Amino acid sequence: MLLVFPPAQVRADDALVLNMSPQALADALLQIGRQAQVEIAFSPGQVREKQAVALQGELTVEQALDDLLAPWGLAARQQGARRYTVVTATVPKGLSVLEPVRVQGQRIGERVYSRGDMDQRPAGNRDVSSLLADHPAVRQDDAAQSGVNRGSLALQDISFYGASPFQNQFQIDGISATNQIDPASRNLNLQVGNVPAYAQAYNLDTHLLESVTVLDSSIPVDYGRFTGGVVDARVRNPQGDNSVRFDFSYNSSGLTAQKIAPEQKKNFEAGKPGFSPVWTKRFTSAMLDVGWTQDTAALIHLSRRQSTIDRSMRVRHDTVFTDLKTRSIDRVDNGFVKIHTRWSADTDSALTLKYADRREDLVDSGSLADQIQWQHQQQSYGLGFDLNHDLRWGQARVQLGYDQMNSYRHSDGTDYMVHMMYQPTGRLDYTYITGGFGQESTEQRNLTLKSRLEFKPVQTGAIEHATYAGVELAHTQGEFVRQKDAYGGNTRHFSNGQPDKLQTLNYYQAGNVGVSYTAASVYLSDRLSWQRLALTGGLRVDRDNYFGNTNVAPRTLLEWDVLGTGETRLSGGWSRYYGMDILGTAMRERKSQLHTLLITGGNRVDRPSHTAYTLDGLRTPYDDEWALRVQQQLSSTVVAELGYVRRYGRQQVSIEGTSKTGYLYTNKGHAKTDAFTLSVKSIAPWAVGPSRWTAHLDITHQRSKRNTKLADGYEGAAEEMDDDIYYNGDLIRRGDRPVGDYNLPWRVSAGLTGRWASYGLQLSNRIHWNGARKDVHYLGLNRSDGREKYESGRVGSYWTWDMRLDWEPTMFKGLGVGLDVLNVLDKQAPLVISTPNSASSQNLYRTGRELWLRASYRY
Structure with a gap:
């Protein structure tokens, strides 16, 4: 984009009187160019989705450009008396500076976590869910x-507005990185056919990200x-400054306070799956930024x-079992x-190689086990290419992606036997278990092609049109793979000389079953602006060749700039979102065909085990959404x-039936969620002496x-909302019972960050308040009429305070040290409470005070 102005009558070094409000960076540069009558050249990619700070007072052109560009790692290079070009700013070797405090303007319904935002947050495990x-x-x-x-590094599932946590779209640089095979699989125990997986196919370290939108x-x-x-994670962009950076973080159970219910201490201290008593965390990273040529950086x-x-x-020794400590x-x-x-002033590209691998031992x-151990692995790798080209009439973008996203379960041996x-x-003396099921995996391969054309605004009468259109093709192949034949059963051993007897034996055949399909999408959007009103109308059509569903998703948004100043804005709209197809549902039946029952009751039967799963007529789940907002600039x-x-969650997928009669996937699930949010945030830092401060507040x-449990994914049954049940002793409709999972009615989050640039100090504080909620417990059937009984348990409110301190000492250039303190006041409130009729306490408590030590060096 080239902004050209008439010959200037004001020298570039003359002071400009500015009174500019926060606005898009491109618009701010345009305003500076016009007022100073200078030529400023920059590419759309340099300023895309960037917000300029307010400028007030008398500033030279150089000072104004520096204030606008420096927060984004950019600078203005003078190329003549009246010409400037926007370039990437370079940092002299040996000089280490804190990231600038900045707040980015965002569109409606969007929140961007910039690199600066992430550096201000106490990080914990440094994953996207946290x-x-x-x-x-x-x-x-x-x-x-x-x-x-x-001590675990597992990802936590997240739900948006009560929707399924397994129906989010996770992306890396705009390319899907979502597990579609079995994202709800969470059983950590060793079971045949069980391969735990996560909706986020890439377990990302947020330290390597530029932003998360x-x-x-x-x-x-x-x-x-x-x-x-x-959730679109953007990998850090190279600056070409020939720099290197090293980071190290440390945490341990000795630096973390924990409260464990007495009845869970045995499992906790043993480190059973789902428990981690003693741990040490060490996080290390290295980043190399190289400028290969003037136009290429890596x-x-x-x-x-x-x-x-x-x-x-x-471990079993003869008839004695002992505990062997393992690391x-x-x-x-x-x-x-x-x-x-x-490549030119109009064309740029980015090539990204991606790799993420998590392994958990x-x-x-348990008292019956004899040297049973296994490993879960989540491994993903891929390649992405992004090409942008500016045209006379707009901008074109093409993206290509290939991703291999696998989940494995490795175990010793291929015969899991109960002895x-x-x-x-x-008389039966004792029982123990040996062996394993070998290696099983779920594997997903994605090929993606996306293209988008954005047209420059055009005027038709009094209405301005901002239009874009695009297409997307995605080919997905999913497989379940068993590497070797495996067996499972039980054997009777006699000490009176009788031969051993196989009582039960199952045969799990090696092989793979899979499904593949291609989805095609087209979309069109037009934003019509007239005076202080703007109406955005969009339509997206998706079609797949496996289920054969054609989904038409209209989306609308009406915006009103009430005063014409941008300070008071009203907006509202209706949108429809169609979900993705979970491939695990299509592979269930084929997977069961790899199972044969060889022996039962001591008799050989050789009976194939085939469970029917019916998908005929299954439709794609969708959500209808109404959204209203009022935005007000307070200062x-x-x-x-x-x-x-x-x-409104509609035609959500659920399952019904039994293993004997077969299972049927249906669209009987539905949900409704109402949400209110009040957000107050800084759009520019304010000064207190030598410090600069920003703050935010979210009240939700x-x-x-809903009639399904979110945690069940697509393997849960849909309840009948009109059925009568007992809740706290009263007979009510099932639909009037509160939901039991992902339920937190009230929450408040606040943050305050201060920066002392001259001392290299930055202090961030975050306060979280979680309101009281109700746990819902199933108590069985009522004896008199057979109706289900439920009882609520109140989980009280609690609040926590997290703090992060960073220091980059001026006497040691490039060195940085930091301290994170999570839950500063050590509030270990109950998170989950036991069922009222339980004989033992299964309460879960909030992690207490947790310390993280950090260090970094940049050269």
């Missing part, structure tokens, strides 16, 4: 913050195949997050390479927004009703 935990639209599982498994409502037609929200980023966990494995590893490796090339510490030991009298540095979102309320 980053989004306090997002106003997000709710997590009730036990997400409990202390029983704090979250779209939760009024989502444009660019995005599809979700019913929850969209960034190589490697990281390892490792947690070493103490567990107890049961288990939970490790996440990330490797990303990004190469950016500017587990053991069986029953009998005394000479014929030159503070803006507030009040929003209301209503979501959500209320949901």
